[in-house]
Amino acid sequence: MSGTGSERPPVGIGRERQFEVYVGGARGVHPCVPVSFERLEEAARNAMSPEGYAYVAGGAGTEEAIRGNRAAFERWRIVPRMLRDVSVRDTAVDVLGTPLASPFLLCPIGVLEMAHRDADVAVARAAAAEGIPFVFSNQASRPMEESARAMGDAPRWFQLYWSTSNDLVASFVGRAERCGCSAIVLTLDTTMLGWRVRDLDLAYLPFLRGKGIAQYTSDPVFLEALQETLKQAPPPSGRITLAALGTLWDLAGSYPGSRLASLRSGLARAAVRRFVETYSRPSLSWDDLAFLRERTSLPILLKGILHPADAVAAIEHGMDGIVVSNHGGRQVDGSIATMDALPAIVEAVAGRVPVLLDSGVRSGADVFRALALGASAVGLGRPYVWGLAAGGEEGVREVIRNLRADFDLTLGLAGCASVSRIGLDSVDRVG
């Protein structure tokens, strides 16, 4: 390394962030959350309830798919090129008209209140400050309008689960449009919840405690239907235990308005019942997509695609993008890893629509590798949730800044001055 030790500010987010951390350290100021993924997760675990941690960390069955996602990334090695003037690097990309300061966005993650009380709003603020789009979850802990308000003009998308009510689907999409979302991400892989052993062992599902249903309890169509449920609500049955009372208390606290009022009215309990009846539609099929296509002129991306034939079908049904995802290994144990699925999907799509990828992205090298295989951008999931748990809004900001910095340095050190220079020849498959 050379340098005069002075003076000129570092160029690019990578060197800027290194400088910030090291100079901070010299002054006795340390980052607010650990930089390493393992230590970050550990810090989050210490800050969370056992149920909250299990819900975020867990996957389906033996969690082979979580491990498989990582193994698939590690099979691809970056092959750096030299002497290519990388003094100035351009990490920005544009996906379907949405600007990304670096080629990643924040995945939709439900029930963020399990990580931090400021939940989605803290993430929205952090994403806006760092120029990284946030995909609002259908299972958010805060209504999308609140997150949107926290973001100013910064880019955001909305993720949709297709419920049993098309009126509710249309209402969510209309709200997303009014919230300034510039794309709809329809998640296809969760028509039922996967067999999540950690949650089953704790006998804990956050939705049954009224958590993660804020998009519903803030929705006019849902609230109207709730009146029906309220009329039919059976009186509580079975022995009243202390645990049941605790659950009722939790539930009442998660419904808008005062706890006491919602206990009296029975609204919170009815909302959970209504949610359980409504939230998923396992019968969903390709023909249903026409309904959504007619409802919005926003780009629609299908999330959860793992087979090239499904990617082709998505395009044939007028969809505008693909998210190659196995939901972070939470749905199908033993599912194909996303990095293994990506090449055939990119080939089948042949540049007609952008292909994004998530599940297992942990570092700048992962972003680089996915782009080398043809992804337009990637989704960051659990790492930002750990940042939120360990450090609130500032924790999320640091996780984003660290990934942006790591990617910027990886890009330059691999010999690429911009994202467009990354190609298949930038990586080599081992094993």
Ligand SMILES: Cc1cc2nc3c(=O)[nH]c(=O)nc-3n(C[C@H](O)[C@H](O)[C@H](O)COP(=O)(O)O)c2cc1C
């Ligand atoms: C706790 C948790 C909640 C999630 N909630 C949603 C959700 O509401 N909607 C959705 O489409 N995907 C959801 N996902 C999946 C993420 O969008 C993304 O696909 C996944 O986190 C990527 O895997 P990774 O976090 O291991 O990188 C969730 C994931 C986790 C870990």
